[in-house]
Amino acid sequence: MAMNRYGMEARAYWKRWLPKRYAALPDPIAFFTNLGEQAEQQVGDLWDQLILKDEAPAAESHEQRVGRLGLLKAQAEYEVLGELVRLTPESGTAETDEDEGLESDTQFQARIRRTQARTEWLGATADALIDGTTTLDDLDDEQLREVLDYMTPSFLRLLGTSVEDLRTQGRDV
Numbered sequence: 001m002a003m004n005r006y007g008m009e010a011r012a013y014w015k016r017w018l019p020k021r022y023a024a025l026p027d028p029i030a031f032f033t034n035l036g037e038q039a040e041q042q043v044g045d046l047w048d049q050l051i052l053k054d055e056a057p058a059a060e061s062h063e064q065r066v067g068r069l070g071l072l073k074a075q076a077e078y079e080v081l082g083e084l085v086r087l088t089p090e091s092g093t094a095e096t097d098e099d100e101g102l103e104s105d106t107q108f109q110a111r112i113r114r115t116q117a118r119t120e121w122l123g124a125t126a127d128a129l130i131d132g133t134t135t136l137d138d139l140d141d142e143q144l145r146e147v148l149d150y151m152t153p154s155f156l157r158l159l160g161t162s163v164e165d166l167r168t169q170g171r172d173v
Contacts, residue, residue: 004036006036006037006043007039010084016093039081042080043073062127063121067116070119071115074115122146122150125147126155148173
């Protein structure tokens with residue numbers, strides 16, 4: 001099984017901030033693959049708990065809901081990675097902003113803002129496609145691919161088309 005993104009982040013963090021513990025691992029690939037899977041499971045479980053505890057606003061739009069759920073997932077990731085991955089650095093490791101690909105708090109917040117903006121755009125675009133104020137022809141191929149990554153095939157049927165139909169029309173999807 002391939003290492004997921006949580007495993008890759010853990011490996012980069014441990015290599016930078018826990019070099020002695022990292023060096024003592026007999027099989028780092030297996031360790032971080034397993035740690036990544038464990039983190040993914042715990043993120044999913046915590047995200048489910050956060051969703052159950054969260055109260056949705058009464059007049060929430062689709063894009064607001066998608067954004068809110070995305071933020072809850074980011075919160076779950078932050079908490080789980082703080083417990084499993086981002087352990088206290090070993091003595092002798094200097095704190096710098098150059099931590100070999102590890103995301104800083106500023107980068108994390110920027111990623112959250114990008115995720116929120118993307119989910120709001122996707123939600124607004126889906127709503128506009130449904131109500132007819134936007135058509136698939138209004139979207140360039142990159143935007144269309146983003147929407148298709150987000151939607152299910154039944155959504156395209158709702159719009160009277162399919163991926164095959166779009167490809168026949170020359171769309172790069």
